Amino acid sequence: MKRITAFLIGLLVGAVIVGGAGAATYYGYVRPRHLAEVKREEERAEADRNSLALRVSDLTKDLQAADKKLPVQPGQTSVNRLSDTAEAQLQKKLQAEQFVGTLLLVRNGTIIYNQGIGYADAAKKRVNTVNSIYQIGSTQKSLTAIAIAQLIQAGKVHYEDNIHEYYSQIPASHNITIREMLDMRSGLIYTLGAPKQVLTDDQVIQRNLDNLVYDAAFHGKQNYQAVNFVLLAGIIEKVSGQSYEQYITQHLFQPLQLTNAQAGFAWNFAKQSNRTVSYVAKDGLGTYDKIITENLADMRGELGTGNIYTTPYALYRLERAIIQGKYVPTDAVDALRDTTDGQYGGGVYNFPGYVYSHGVKNYQELVFTMSDDGNTAAILMTNRAYAYNEAVPRSKWFYHFAQTAELATEVTKS
Numbered sequence: 443m444k445r446i447t448a449f450l451i452g453l454l455v456g457a458v459i460v461g462g463a464g465a466a467t468y469y470g471y472v473r474p475r476h477l478a479e480v481k482r483e484e485e486r487a488e489a490d491r492n493s494l495a496l497r498v499s500d501l502t503k504d505l506q507a508a509d510k511k512l513p514v515q516p517g518q519t520s521v522n523r524l525s526d527t528a529e530a531q532l533q534k535k536l537q538a539e540q541f542v543g544t545l546l547l548v549r550n551g552t553i554i555y556n557q558g559i560g561y562a563d564a565a566k567k568r569v570n571t572v573n574s575i576y577q578i579g580s581t582q583k584s585l586t587a588i589a590i591a592q593l594i595q596a597g598k599v600h601y602e603d604n605i606h607e608y609y610s611q612i613p614a615s616h617n618i619t620i621r622e623m624l625d626m627r628s629g630l631i632y633t634l635g636a637p638k639q640v641l642t643d644d645q646v647i648q649r650n651l652d653n654l655v656y657d658a659a660f661h662g663k664q665n666y667q668a669v670n671f672v673l674l675a676g677i678i679e680k681v682s683g684q685s686y687e688q689y690i691t692q693h694l695f696q697p698l699q700l701t702n703a704q705a706g707f708a709w710n711f712a713k714q715s716n717r718t719v720s721y722v723a724k725d726g727l728g729t730y731d732k733i734i735t736e737n738l739a740d741m742r743g744e745l746g747t748g749n750i751y752t753t754p755y756a757l758y759r760l761e762r763a764i765i766q767g768k769y770v771p772t773d774a775v776d777a778l779r780d781t782t783d784g785q786y787g788g789g790v791y792n793f794p795g796y797v798y799s800h801g802v803k804n805y806q807e808l809v810f811t812m813s814d815d816g817n818t819a820a821i822l823m824t825n826r827a828y829a830y831n832e833a834v835p836r837s838k839w840f841y842h843f844a845q846t847a848e849l850a851t852e853v854t855k856s
Contacts, residue, residue: 516553516755517546517553517556517572517753517754517755517756517758517759518572518573518755519556519572520556520557520558520571520572521553521554521555521556521557521572522555522556522557523552523553523554523555523849523850523851524554524555524847524848524849524850525847525848525849525850526850527848528843528847528848528849531843531847532555532843532847535839535840535843536559539828539829539836540723540826540828541559541560541822541824541828542559542560542561542570542721542824542825542826542828543558543559543560543570543574543576543718543807543822543823543824543825543826544556544557544558544559544570544571544572544574544576544753544754544822544823544824545557545559545754545820545821545822545823545840546572546754546755546758546819546820546821546822547819547820547821547840547843547844547847548758548817548818548819548820548844549817549818549844549845550817550818551817553755554844554847554849555844555847556572556754556755557572558570558571558572558574560826561719561730562574562716562717562718562719562825563718563719564719564721564730565719565730570718570825571716572753572754572755573703573704573716573753574716574717574718574753574823574825575703575704575711575714575716575717575718575751575752575753576718576751576752576753576754576806576807576808576823576824576825577708577711577748577749577750577751577801577803577804577806577808578748578750578751578752578757578801578803578808578823579748579800579801579802579803579806579807579808580668580747580748580799580800580801580802580803581757581789581790581799581800581801581808581810582744582746582747582748582749582750582801583668583671583746583747583789583790583799584761584764584788584789584790584799585690585694585750585760585789586671586674586675586678586686586746586747586789587624587671587674587778587788587789587790588694588764588769588770588775588778588788588789589678589689589690589693589694590620590624590674590677590678590778591769591770591774591775591777591778591788592693592769592770593677593678593681593682594620594774595770595771595774598681598682599620599677599681600620601619601620601621601624601777602619602620602621603619603620604616604617604618604619604620605618605619605620605623605628605673605677608673608676608677608680609651609673609676611651612630612651612654612656613655613656614629614656614658614661617661618630618661620674620677621780622661622662623670623671623673623674624670624674624778624787624788624789625664625780625781625785625786625787625788626664626665626666626667626670626786627660627661627662627663627664627665628661628667628670629656629657629658629659629660629661629662629663629665630654630655630656630667630669630670630673631654631655631656631657631660631665631667631669632650632653632654632655632667632668632669632672634649634653636739636740636743636744637649637739637740637742637743638739639739640738640739640742641739641742641743642742643675643676643679643685643686643742643745646672646742646743646745647672647673647675647676647745649743650669650672650673651673654669664785664786666786668744668747668748671746671747671789672745672746672747674746675745675746675747676745676746678746686745686746687707690750693769694760694763694769697763697768697769698756698759698760698763700752700756700759700760702714703715703716703753704752704753704755704756705750705751705752705753705756705757705760706750706751707741707749707750707751708736708741708744708749708750708751709738709741709742709749711751716753718806718825719733719825720733720734720735720736720804720805720806720825720826721733721734721805721825721826722734722805722826723805723826723827723828730826734804734805735804736803736804740804744803748801748803749803753823754821754823757808757810757821757823758812758819758821761797761810761812761816761819762812762816762817762819763816764816765797765812765814765815765816766815766816775788779792779797782794795813795814796811796812796813796814796841797811797812797814798810798811798834798837800830800833800834800837802827802830805825805826805827806823806824806825806827807822807823807824807827807830807833808821808822808823809821809822809833809836809837809840810822810837811837811838811840811841818841818844818845819841819844820837820840820841820843820844822836822840
């Protein structure tokens with residue numbers, strides 16, 4: 443018993459001695475070195491953080507300096523190069539029209555006026571600017587027409603093709619040509635309103651085919667009917683193998699590097715921070731009382747004819763690119779727009795020396811006039827269409843003003 447007790451006491455004493463030695467080793471040797479290493483790691487981490495912060499700061503300064511060196515993009519800032527006299531004359535005209543929107547005037551390739559007027563969203567006090575987007579309505583037909591011209595240039599479609607090849611169910615389809623559809627001389631008439639349900643492109647085309655009529659009295663005579671361009675959009679899809687939206691985006695928007703904030707389709711309109719709200723104009727009252735909204739069914743139903751939005755300058759670039767042969771050669775543009783007597787041809791009205799187009803959609807309006815060299819233009823876009831039945835005389839006034847208004851100083855090309 444005594445031996446066992448002595449053994450246990452010895453074991454306990456040994457454990458105490460070993461433990462004490464271990465503790466002494468830890469606190470006297472291991473722990474100080476561990477703490478020193480931890481401290482060194484923290485110092486290195488802090489140095490790294492300081493170095494990274496310095497690099498970020500330097501990079502930020504470099505980027506800011508670079509931004510300051512970058513030239514301002516034309517069309518994306520407000521411009522007013524008018525003399526005081528011309529400015530007063532313009533403001534009198536705009537006030538008489540109760541104009542709310544953005545006005546772009548270009549002379550000889552130089553922007554002389556580019557200003558937003560009124561509210562893009564009155565409830566949020568967000569004003570119209572040069573970067574505001576608006577629906578272009580029927581002016582979209584000029585884009586559909588140039589897409590057809592591209593396919594003609596590629597040898598995939600011909601002006602003389604009759605539409606029986608694409609739509610054999612149409613009465614007199616053997617006698618109606620692509621050219622006649624582009625010039626609104628097909629004799630096809632469609633009066634059914636917008637669909638109540640969202641339709642696919644194929645369904646929109648079929649709806650038009652099922653409800654159009656052919657009037658021989660109008661065959662060969664100009665009769666403005668959007669059905670022509672709905673069916674032309676369908677031909678673009680049939681021949682290209684792409685949806686209309688894909689084709690226009692790839693072949694017209696992307697070559698100009700236009701973003702969704704500058705040009706796109708109506709179903710993406712509300713997603714853009716620079717969108718404009720549509721207001722109903724009241725005679726004699728410049729108010730923002732009544733908002734008009736547009737449903738997706740209506741947007742989708744305007745295939746090829748009225749469901750695109752742009753900024754004014756983006757539209758200027760698109761139409762200038764058409765006229766100046768950026769999409770097809772200029773002789774092909776001349777063939778597309780085969781008249782200069784004010785008649786409709788290739789998606790626009792063609793006059794000696796200039797073209798004109800007008801679009802109205804969801805109380806948004808576009809009045810567009812451009813010289814036949816693409817360098818002088820008057821573009822009015824509004825989110826509160828007021829006097830859209832007087833678009834032709836208004837277009838003439840603003841186009842003449844763009845050509846002749848007195849400028850404050852000599853200008854350089856933008």
